[in-house]
Amino acid sequence: YELTVNEGGAVGRVNGLAVMGEDSGIVLPVMAEIAPSQGPGQVIATGQLKEMAEEAVENVSAIIKKFSDQDISEKDIHIQFVQVGEGGVDGDSASITVATAVISALEEIPVEQNVAMTGSLSVRGDVLPVGGVTHKIEAAAKSGIDKIIIPKANEQDVMIEPEYEEQVEIIPVSHISEVLEVALAGEPEKDSLVDRLKSITGRALEQREVGAGGTNPSPQ
Template identity: 65%
Template structure:
């Protein structure tokens, strides 16, 4: 049958959802089939309640029902991981970071990353050994972070083998935004400073230590909330792209950053070693700026 008319609040919510799925403020998604599904479901809910007009509450109910295939996958994935304790949401661990990734275009997941550092067989012949589907991303992230580590910490990563494990990745996971997570895991492992496991992060890393914007920030933050994490670190350039649903508002502390040392400041456990490390980074950025 015919879909009833939508009132202005219902229309505004559909537009907001189109913006949320586009991943950027002032942009709308062109995945119109999915939005059409949402519009139809909201119309059906209104009709089943005998309403002549589709109101905001009908759209909100429809959003819970009309999840995309990717969102359904991500929900299953998060539940399964909670069952198997594949990610940690409390305590501190060396070399382990809760990264965030997206499946397809509309769903976020927590992607635990583990880094182990071992001395290389012979000097300056260290390798980057990555498991899981995201090997290229791991290599690129380690290359970027190794330039930073050499400059700032004075350690040459080529004297070590760096093992990176993406825990439980599978088809369709996009991970270009995992590079600050890989970098943090490697720095934690090489300096033996634990990482706060109640923190998640997403962001791309430049060779100079800048944290660059990434896609799907809203979906990634929602995944962190679902996983029971307390803080999420995002690139400052993505601050305006965060469009959380009302049910997720205020459930997690969002920390926008623009430099790798800010990531370390929020992610590493407090200690004397951490303070010294951050100090070195700050001196380096000061040199860059001046």
């Protein structure tokens, strides 16, 4: 069973995008909730996360803790990859999805459900490139999604069929503040939130060059 929501707004729910097998994309929602903790607050993520996905959540938590400051020391941050299935979640491409769901839940500002997104994150808020962008965009388009956020560094990877080109708007971003600018719904609250996020994380890099590409290394 797969429930797709592609209209209206929802607090703490974001349409993520994932790759299945070699060449198939899927809409994979993430939900978040903030609850009082019993001991010291924790970040609790479910969806049978593998190591790289767990670490993506740790990286996202740096931004969340900085954003919400002292307010979460007695709060648990719950993150749920919904309807994931047996294999569990791997990889770090849901990082911006997780960050958006948690910030929406913290601030109680709805997320636009006609938006889907994919992107990795640095601990300082930079949106980093991911794999499978084309398959993900097609899956989102098939599900009736209108806008798709992707990393700016993946812009040149987009090669979608003409039929989808008019159906969906592709929005390349390079910082988490741009993601929230697009995905959040409520107007004046959203703007002040985005400004606050920008001032807190700063920009790690004022200028950035894309150098020679390559496969990912296993450094020693």
